[in-house]
Amino acid sequence: MIIRDVRVIPTFVGRRNQTIVRIDTDEGIFGLGESGLSARERAVAGAIEHFTPYLIGRDPMASGAIWQELYRSGYFEGGRVLTAAMSAIDIALHDIRGKALGVPVYQLLGGKHRDWIPLFATTAAPMGPRLIEDVRLLLDQGWNVIRTWFHAPEEDDALGRRIYEPRESIGKTAHWLTKLREAVGPDPVLGVDYHHRLTVAEAASFCQRMPHGTLDYLEEPIRDETPEAYEALRRMTDIPFAIGEEFASKWQFLPYIERGITQFARIDVSNVGGLTEAMKVAGWCEAHYIDLMPHNPLGPICTAATVHLAAAVPNHAWLEIRSSPTEELGFYDRDLFPVQCVQEGPRLHVPDRPGLGVEFDEERAASQSYQADVMRHLRRRDGSITNW
Ligand SMILES: [Mg+2]
Secondary structure, rough: EEEEEEEEEEEOOOOOOEEEEEEEEOOEEEEEEEEOOOHHHHHHHHHHHHHHHHOOOOOOOOOHHHHHHHHHHOOOOOHHHHHHHHHHHHHHHHHHHHHHOEEEEHHHHHOOOEEEEEEEEEEEEOOOHHHHHHHHHHOOOOOEEEEOOOOOOOOEOOOEEEEHHHHHHHHHHHHHHHHHHHOOOOOOEEEEEEOOOOOHHHHHHHHOOOOOOOOOOEEEOOHHHHHHHHHHHHOOOOOOOOEEOOOHHHHHHHHHHHHOOOOOOOOOOOOHHHHHHHHHHHHHHHOOEEEOOOOOOOOHHHHHHHHHHOOOOOOOOOOOOOOOOEEEOOOOOOOOEEEEOOEOOOEOOOOOOOOOOOOHHHHHHHOOOOOOOOOOOOOOOOOOEEEO
């Protein structure tokens, strides 16, 4: 069997773009993958175009060697755009391998450790009474791992620019998370995603404004280019960190795992380099007693790939899902993806069909193509840029 064709299928689902990659073989078997570099989709499509001549004619069963060639051949190794493209290719090759052998992808990764995949829910309720109502609703419906979203007092200035002042968010967020913990007691797992909007000093102040035990994890309070900055913050708080959704290889995870900076790995299978790279990161995390808390803000293909990963590793905590009693973002469109993982409350079932277990309606996808950059750009009141 050899690879005959590689195609990028851009589509818009719910409220964001999804970059689907389809790889066809000469035997009629094809695989689907998804790339995770949101708001850089055209750059990823360009990278896949660069890679395609190296893929045509290759044996799709040799996905490990193909990974090495795409990453290392051609000089200028790695980087977010290349590994996001490689991720989609690698996932599609796993889909092909599973279909060719007649087994679900988790069987290629060592078999199942668990029968279903535990999920966490997100509430984007503003910091206030509705936050507590949302979390109680989730708890009543069996969700006991809940992620909240920081206070986001965004406003538009006179020039129509979206304004966000990071420091103004921390007092209100800490206040309402403290009230939330008081309201729901010690048992639920509570975290907050700060979407790397803070400095080290702001993040430290935020943590210090909450009583001990308020949060079970703090997701990405600061940017991650500098592990030493995170180490400085690590010394200022005892709240476990959940970091890694932007990491584009095992080498980016390296300092965070080996120096004890992160306590949960927010690995993104559509950005880190696909299942080939994700399994290596998972093993490395296992050696350091770190559980995976996979990042999964995309569609059914990324979800299915991550479900097979989570099924096949001993160290999985909770998978992100964007469908819960408090959130329905439309990412798992059943008309576009008529076959996909089945969710039952805070669990996803592990598919037993050959390959990933996802079917995709390409004709329908063609009618809902990319929308231009949908990520907001934020500024502070003085006009300077701040992180989205
Ligand atoms: Mg996040």
